[in-house]
Amino acid sequence: MAAMTPAQRDAHWSKTSRLMWTIMALWFFFSFIIPAFAVQLNNIVIAGFPLGFYFAAQGSLISYVVLCFWNASAQNKIDEEFGVAED
Amino acid sequence: MAQATTRSGFIANLGKIYGGYTGGFIFFVILLAIAEQMGVPNKIIGYAFVFLTIGVYAYIGILSRTSELSEYYVAGRVVPPVFNGMATGADWMSAASFISMAGGLYLAGYGGLGYVLGWTGGYVLVAVLLAPYLRKFGQFTVPDFLGVRYEGNTARVCGVIVLFSASFTYIVAQTFGIGIITSRFLGIPFEVAIFVGLLGILVCSMLGGMRAVTWTQVAQYIILIIAYLTPVVWLSTTLYGLPIPELTYGQALNEIAELEKKLGIVKPHVAAYVDAKGQFSWVEFHNFWALVLCLMVGTASLPHILMRYFTTPNVRDARKSVAWSIFFIFLLYFTAPAYAAFAKREVYRDVIGQQISSLPAWVQNWSQVGGLLTIKDGNSDGILQLSEFVINQDIIVLSMPEIAGLPYVISGLVAAGGLAAALSTADGLLLAIANALSHDIYFKMIDPKASTVRRLVVARALLVIVAIIGAAVAGTRPAGIIQMVAWAFSLAAAGLFAPLVLGIWWKRTTSTGAILGMMSGFGVCLYYLIATRYFDMPLWFGIRNISSALFGMPVAFIVTWVVSLMTAPPSKEMQDFVDSIRTPKGDLAWVRGSQHE
Numbered sequence: 001m002a003a004m005t006p007a008q009r010d011a012h013w014s015k016t017s018r019l020m021w022t023i024m025a026l027w028f029f030f031s032f033i034i035p036a037f038a039v040q041l042n043n044i045v046i047a048g049f050p051l052g053f054y055f056a057a058q059g060s061l062i063s064y065v066v067l068c069f070w071n072a073s074a075q076n077k078i079d080e081e082f083g084v085a086e087d
Numbered sequence: 088m089a090q091a092t093t094r095s096g097f098i099a100n101l102g103k104i105y106g107g108y109t110g111g112f113i114f115f116v117i118l119l120a121i122a123e124q125m126g127v128p129n130k131i132i133g134y135a136f137v138f139l140t141i142g143v144y145a146y147i148g149i150l151s152r153t154s155e156l157s158e159y160y161v162a163g164r165v166v167p168p169v170f171n172g173m174a175t176g177a178d179w180m181s182a183a184s185f186i187s188m189a190g191g192l193y194l195a196g197y198g199g200l201g202y203v204l205g206w207t208g209g210y211v212l213v214a215v216l217l218a219p220y221l222r223k224f225g226q227f228t229v230p231d232f233l234g235v236r237y238e239g240n241t242a243r244v245c246g247v248i249v250l251f252s253a254s255f256t257y258i259v260a261q262t263f264g265i266g267i268i269t270s271r272f273l274g275i276p277f278e279v280a281i282f283v284g285l286l287g288i289l290v291c292s293m294l295g296g297m298r299a300v301t302w303t304q305v306a307q308y309i310i311l312i313i314a315y316l317t318p319v320v321w322l323s324t325t326l327y328g329l330p331i332p333e334l335t336y337g338q339a340l341n342e343i344a345e346l347e348k349k350l351g352i353v354k355p356h357v358a359a360y361v362d363a364k365g366q367f368s369w370v371e372f373h374n375f376w377a378l379v380l381c382l383m384v385g386t387a388s389l390p391h392i393l394m395r396y397f398t399t400p401n402v403r404d405a406r407k408s409v410a411w412s413i414f415f416i417f418l419l420y421f422t423a424p425a426y427a428a429f430a431k432r433e434v435y436r437d438v439i440g441q442q443i444s445s446l447p448a449w450v451q452n453w454s455q456v457g458g459l460l461t462i463k464d465g466n467s468d469g470i471l472q473l474s475e476f477v478i479n480q481d482i483i484v485l486s487m488p489e490i491a492g493l494p495y496v497i498s499g500l501v502a503a504g505g506l507a508a509a510l511s512t513a514d515g516l517l518l519a520i521a522n523a524l525s526h527d528i529y530f531k532m533i534d535p536k537a538s539t540v541r542r543l544v545v546a547r548a549l550l551v552i553v554a555i556i557g558a559a560v561a562g563t564r565p566a567g568i569i570q571m572v573a574w575a576f577s578l579a580a581a582g583l584f585a586p587l588v589l590g591i592w593w594k595r596t597t598s599t600g601a602i603l604g605m606m607s608g609f610g611v612c613l614y615y616l617i618a619t620r621y622f623d624m625p626l627w628f629g630i631r632n633i634s635s636a637l638f639g640m641p642v643a644f645i646v647t648w649v650v651s652l653m654t655a656p657p658s659k660e661m662q663d664f665v666d667s668i669r670t671p672k673g674d675l676a677w678v679r680g681s682q683h684e
Contacts, residue, residue, distance in 0.1 A: 003673060004670070009666060009670070012669075012670070013669055016669070019215075020215050020216070023211065023215050024211075024215065027208065027211045027212070030208075031204060031208045031379060031383065032376055032379070032380075035204070035359075035375070035376065035379070036376070038197065038359035038360070039358075039359045039360065039367065042357060042358070042359060046337075047334070047337040047338075048336075048337030048338045048339070048340050048341040049337040049340060050340070050357045052197075052357075052359050053197055053200070053340070053357040053359070054337075056197065056200035056201075056203065056204055056359075057200055057203060057421070057424040058333065058421045058424070060204060060208070061203070061204075061207050061417050061420060061421050062417075062421075064207050064208050064210060064211050064413055064417070065410070065413050065414050065417050067211050067214075068210060068211060068214045068409055068410035068413050068414075069410040069414075071211075071214050071215050071406060071410070072214070072403075072406040072407045072409075072410050075219070075406060076403055076406070079403075079671050079672075083672075084670045084671055084672040084673070085403065085671055085672060086401045086402060086403055086671050086672050087672075
């Protein structure tokens with residue numbers, strides 16, 4: 001399988017970078033933006049859980065697991081698209 | 088050849104092997120439960136748990152012995168993602184996570200969730216920014232990468248120094264935890280228990296290095312997760328009819344809120360960023376996000392964790408492995424707040440405001456054991472006020488089986504789980520330190536012509552030496568274990584995150600820039616730590632020194648950036664090398680040192 005041309009390589013890296021920034025933005029949102037509003041979110045209570053507390057204790061954690069699995073499959077798709085996924 | 092077939096036979100049958108192991112362990116617990124009902128004393132049950140589990144780990148350690156370098160350093164690169172995820176989970180979850188964290192949440196309420204967020208969110212950074220690229224790089228250690236990318240031994244040595252500072256601090260804390268657990272459940276003096284624990288650590292890792300440690304860690308994860316979940320699942324079922332404590336503790340939070348009003352407690356469990364009087368505080372707010380940031384970035388900088396992704400077969404599996412790691416870690420972390428909630432509900436409902444003469448059995452038992460739970464009738468009214476009840480955070484997990492009305496065998500199970508957590512982390516750390524010293528210092532810098540046999544001898548000798556020094560330091564009972572662990576994270580974050588991430592994601596990073604960035608970031612962080620801890624320097628912006636990397640990290644990034652732009656760009660070979668790291672398929676482009684064994 002021939003190596004990528006420089007143009008293809010740049011396109012691959014640009015897609016990779018875009019995925020990276022998307023995931024980083026979501027990570028930042030769940031790690032810092034939501035907790036910043038914990039006091040206000042705590043006024044909403046669902047099944048006994050004040051929402052601010054819930055996110056720090058469970059909600060954001062779930063988002064991390066989802067983000068990691070999503071990253072693995074989305075990045076693999078990008079690699080396959082450019083023919084650089086391992087066999 | 089026969090060796091190779093047994094090894095691949097092992098990989099192909101992992102599910103069956105560990106399935107059988109899990110079944111065997113559950114059978115063992117049931118046997119001990121029957122023994123307890125038949126009158127076997129608790130001490131024997133405690134001994135059975137400790138020695139039998141360590142025996143199993145030693146057995147796995149012996150089965151995994153090797154004389155092959157790639158097996159000793161990176162487990163032969165054959166570990167499938169799911170199992171690597173479990174091993175990472177055990178490696179990650181130390182005595183601090185297993186025993187102290189739920190207690191920390193009990194004491195601090197929302198404020199303690201900074202640790203929960205900080206110790207999970209970092210894995211997103213690992214998955215996206217580092218693991219796949221370090222795996223493609225494919226050598227044995229993190230300083231290996233620094234030495235190649237930044238062209239020489241200066242970067243390599245800086246990497247080793249940061250690695251050593253962070254990992255050694257961390258391992259002293261772990262050995263201390265092992266000593267506490269072992270001494271409590273075997274009833275032997277602390278100083279002796281530390282060396283018993285030390286032997287436990289060494290039997291797992293000496294003969295097989297990373298290969299032994301990985302497969303032992305999978306076994307340890309299975310034990311620790313069963314041990315952690317059992318008491319709370321039981322309690323959740325008895326209290327609310329649903330064996331899912333992570334859902335039912337919402338009701339416990341409800342009850343706690345009402346009890347807080349009834350008892351006149353000013354600092355609610357769920358209130359965010361409040362001080363001791365229950366008032367919102369900007370200092371608490373800023374310390375929370377600073378801690379979260381430092382712990383997350385530290386996660387992505389700790390060499391014993393990054394090393395775990397060198398053991399997967401390829402880049403794609405490295406990414407999947409990080410996802411499985413965070414999943415297995417999540418199972419424990421999202422349960423910890425349930426422990427805290429159930430314990431607090433119990434204390435507020437059945438302990439505070441009750442007659443001191445008729446407190447529940449678990450309170451009476453633990454107040455006998457030295458210093459972990461104290462009851463003092465300060466105002467002599469015969470009733471226990473909140474201020475008269477002082478509980479050490481380590482008890483929350485250890486006493487949960489009794490709170491849930493479970494037999495002693497479950498307490499023994501929890502002890503085995505805590506021991507598994509502590510041993511697995513200590514093994515991972517010890518290996519990271521010894522491997523850096525034997526591979527990066529001895530082989531790469533002192534004797535590049537050393538034979539395989541000699542390299543393995545040096546590696547194993549260093550393992551023993553570092554373990555003994557760690558145990559000796561732990562024996563002096565240093566104060567503030569959770570603090571020490573947090574420092575380790577900050578030191579790693581300030582020293583390693585910038586050169587690793589920039590080395591992969593910014594081709595323009597030069598060796599001089601990275602080296603100066605590492606030294607300045609690490610230096611600022613270390614300065615803040617030592618000055619505030621030992622020289623009473625006032626805090627900068629009220630930020631506590633468990634978040635020292637808040638100051639070190641930006642310095643590392645800025646210095647790396649500025650100096651890189653001021654020095655000549657990396658060579659064409661180096662830029663091609665970085666391109667090849669970013670591409671999963673294909674060989675690495677050549678630069679000096681990039682060809683590995």
